[in-house]
Amino acid sequence: MRALQHFILFAVIAYGSAAGSESSQEFGSAHKFYRVADGKADxxxxNGYRRYHxxxxxxxxxxxxxxxxxxSLVARPINIDTFRRVVLRGQSSGGNSVMKGFAGDPNFAPYIDDIYAYLQARAxxxxxxxxxxxxKP
Structure with missing residues (x-):
């Protein structure tokens, strides 16, 4: 799975460098998982918006x-590795706040990077x- 994620990130970076510059929020940036142009999302x-909601x-x-x-997931953005870990394994704040892990949920686990892209674009x-x-494709 880790190798696939690295390949996808490599493909995204390669795509972005070949695609030109539509906006300052480029899919091809090493730190951006999204591409937004004229207020429209890739x-x-x-899909991240849909899955999140x-x-x-x-x-x-x-x-x-x-x-x-x-x-809030947009006021204090976290890096992709931390986001993946928390979504898959869950997290507890030590008090009453507990987020369950979604590793076994087919509606979320395969789409973590999409959800992250949406939240990153919002942040x-x-x-x-x-x-x-x-x-448009």
Missing amino acids: ARTY AGCNHCHGPDGVGSAFAS DGALGRGRPERL
């Missing part, structure tokens, strides 16, 4: 802004609140 980021928003609030149950201000429009 397929990965759009299918389950994560119940605790983390609409558009990742947080709630009384769980923290960077590349996407506003609400359903984004999709970039």
